[in-house]
Amino acid sequence: MRWPLVTVLERTGRPLRGHGVSSTWTTVDGLRMHARLLDHAPPGAREVVLLHGLGVSSRYLLPLATELAPHLRVHAPDLPGFGHSEHPPTALDLPGLADALLAWVQATGLRTPMLVANSLGCQIAVATMRRAPGVFDRAVLVGPTFDRRGRHGLAQLGRLLRTGRHERWGLTAILVRDYLACGPARALATARHALAHRLEDDLAGVDVPVLVVRGGRDSVVPQRWAREVTDALPDGRLAELPGGGHALNYSYPGPLAAAIRPFLGGPPPGPDAPTTRPAAKSIADFDSASAVLRGTARHLRGQDLPAIGAVPRALAPLAERLLPAVNQLPAGLREQVYRFGSGGEAVPPGQLHAVSAEAVARWMVEQYPRRPYPAAIVGSSSGALAHLAAALGAPLLPQTFLLPVAQPEVGPDQPRAGLAAGLGPGRLLLDANPDVALHHMHDPNQDRLSLARMTYFRLKHRRLGPAFTDFLTDTLAPGATLLVADCQARWPVTRQGDRHVFQFGALGGIPPEEFHHGSDRVADYLHRYGSPRRRWDPPPAEDEAPEAEWGFDPALLADLTALAHRQGWRLRRVSFADPEDLSPLIAELYRWWYARRGLPVARLLVESFVLLDPRLTVSTASVPYWSKFPVEPSADALARYLDTAQPYDEIRLALFSHGTDSVGVAPIQRWRALLGHARRTGAFLGVDQQRFPRDFASFGRFHQQLSALPQHPPPAALTMAELETFLADTAGRWPGERVTWS
Incomplete structure (x- = not known):
């Protein structure tokens, strides 16, 4: 944080240099515009422009710029009237600032750079993208202002003061320096322009992917407003940083960079990043993959599985004694207990950027004793496979795991709304996990109670990854057997991308045709549960994919085959049409x-x-x-x-x-x-x-x-x-x- 604070000592028009930061000057509409440049990324790295907020300058963007610089070529301009750039005669309004940004991009020769903006910079960014489609490749809006329910000065001042408690102390020095540089009159005039601007009117016209980021302690940008902004964008997704305030780029640069870097094409933060969500909080306890993993691992440790392994072993006897009390409740209350119990596992959708499939894989292998094994099973989940593994004294590593995601706003009989609500969170998750496929599953038949509070994101490993590879290499000797569990169950899906499908319905009591076209018993079921519908109206299914919970994604087979060949293992593939065929x-x-x-x-x-x-x-x-x-x-x-x-x-x-x-x-x-x-x-x-x-x-x-x-x-x-x-x-x-x- 020392480098940004040193910039407080800069004389206007004479920026300091060093620490990998240089300056560029560009004449735009007769005014000299200053920009800081961090140019030590590898050759061919993408360009990103960082855009400041109200009254401030590129000074407070340097902490984020430093975090992004190893992977991206970073530009941080001072808009006219701010920082080291020359002042126009009067304060520019939002269209004027957008035109200045656009002219600067064109004058510098940047070709479809990416854009990261904070606060008022988000309004300028959206206005620019709306006026000039195709100039920016994608954008990150960090703390977009202003909430339509609080567009007046006193409300915003109060919110800023509340949020200021959660910012780094050095930000105050930078704010004072920058407000003195631009002048109080210019800052107030720009604030009036910003408060008059309706951000929401421009959002529908943004034709590029946009990531909205909000700090969990940001009173300037309430959560509902961040959600409104995200939902109004044609291709929006929302990330939340629970500990951050409004100026995340200064006070929370490491977590912010970890959250946005995959979206900008950089590497994901990985399982060792301090922002990574703990694996045990990213995987459902009441799920087939968790059950077969825990059951097999406990057996190999010589232990049974009280309370299906869903609570710590020391608490399991208490849980088993308390559960019968739930049965004494009326049926409706029992359903409520189930809803809240299952929904309590759900991950907030804005935190999916912090979920690491590799961290989950580490957690999986850590359940097993690290010792030599004669064989290992990798692939589909099945209770029968857990018993095969137990008989052989072998570990079982499921390809699929369930990530429950909070989604209380969608009813179980609204599959189209469920798909729409899951698009942004799904893209956020996939950006951070390039080696998995997402099967978003919505089953209003068997999962009716759970769907009242959450939705089902099932992730399938398409690559072995370091955790699985290291565990197998350490525990299987040459001549051991690697069994590939290949459940060939498939299901109609609505494809959203190469690694993203939406599956309506699931393997269980009724076939896909009844989910998609209805039947007398579906109509009776909906009537019994008070639904106004007599059949579901899911999005059309134009493709088939491995069934979300049970099916094997054959993309993983290439890594398994290559590893077995390198290590001298015998590879055997057990294929079955249904998980209980075994x-x-x-x-x-x-x-x-x-x-x-x-x-x-x-x-x-x-x-x-x-x-x-x-x-x-x-x-x-x-x-x-x-x-x-x-x-x-x-x-x-x-x-x-x-x-x-x-x-x-x-x-x-x-x-x-x-x-x-x-x-x-x-x-x-x-x-x-x-x-x-x-x-x-x-x-x-x-x-x-x-x-x-x-x-x-x-x-x-x-x-x-x-x-x-x-x-x-x-x-x-x-x-x-x-x-x-x-x-x-x-x-x-x-x-x-x-x-x-x-």
Whole structure:
């Protein structure tokens, strides 16, 4: 911060030089305009223009300029009448300042530079882009003024004083120096012009991408105004910096640069940046990927999974005791608890610039003990895969993770509004994470309660990245096996870009056709929930993509193949059409494994979505059969397995409750009938039959009741040779099996 403060000692017209900063002078409409230049970026770097606010000059832009200079060629002009530039006879109004900026860009020969403006500079920037489309390639508006609800001097003065408490103390010295240089009369006249200007009238005419940035403590720019500005732009996105004030470029330059650099084409901040959001706060606890990751990792550490791993282990017993109290509430209150519980995980959309997929990947590998493994599984999520990994003593790294994003303004039956609300946040996230694909998912059938407060951003790694690569390299020796889990489930999507799709509906109780075209049971469902609609009106789907939650993005396969070749690993690909297609095969693998280890093989444990526990499964000598959801297609699949498999003496069945009587949910009577396949005991595990599918206490009772079953020492892990023997012995035994190994 010393360099900007030294500039307070500059004599007008004679700027200081040094520290990588030089000055340029350009004659514009007969006036000499001064600009500071930071020109030590690599050859071919993009040009960016930094634009100051009311009464100030390029002095207070230097901290941000210094942060951007390693990657961009930075220009910071003083507009006529300010800083070192010559003064016109009278203060220029907003169109006059916009014309001066445009003339300066043309005179300096800059070709479609990018623009970063602060405060009043945002008004000038928008006016310039509106008057001269194509001059700037893209723009960042930092603290855009003025809020239409506070366009008078006293209101703005009060807001400035409140915000000033959150600025760096050195800003005061610069403000005093700059206001003396331009003169109080010019500053007041410019302020009157700015207050009369209606920024919102020009926003719709801006034809380039724009990033709006607001400090969380900025009283000059309330959050609702920043959102209004963003929403009025044809291609706008909003980033928020929780600790910052109004002059982010001076008081918060590092976090501001980290937030805007990817948008400007520079490198993302990365997982080690101080602004990066903690990985544990960027990933949903109540999700399939989190459940299979935690379940597998806990098993490899010799631990079970109380409360599905969603709370710290020390608090899990308390959570399991408290959850039954929720079931005593009326159905409507239980739904509210679910809404707020799931929505509480959501990330504010303006903070997505701080989410790092690589930081999440680090968090994933940190769940596992760092030791040699005979194999690893990378790719799609599936509870059956978690049990395969547990049997092999191998880690499982999901390609997909769920980032819940706050979106309370969109109802579950408004998919078009959901898509529109997610565009800016999605672009902000993708700018900061170039190696992931975003599948924005909106499922008003199964996720009705959650969608009241949040939306689902599912991210798929398209590159391995350092965290996954280092972990696999450190833990797999030459000759180990790298298993690629390739769920080939696909879904109709509305494509927003090469790495961005919107998926309406999801794999579960009804097919895509009913989501997009409706049916009698969809109409009945909407009627029961008080919706005025009788079918949904989603945006048209013109493409297909890997299903958001379960499908494998084949872009990752290239990195997996190359790494396996370099390290001397055997690469095997297990492909399946549906995430629970593996369940019959894994159930029979466990029977075969238990028999070879002298354990009983007649207890079937039917798990449901996140209700799984690999460690307790093997400790209780249970044969796992995992169902993705308690829906009719899953009940049909379980029935086919039970009709084909050797009978079980005992069947224990869990049911995940998502809180709504959604289309396709199999009624409790259907599940009760399936328990009748047991030769001796068929019983629900942790299920309150009267309250299903609003049985939220099942998240605690599942672990309690499973851990109460008789337990055995876990058997020795399967070897890869044993797995190959089993696959060879059982090939072709399962009619309709949709699993291939290659």
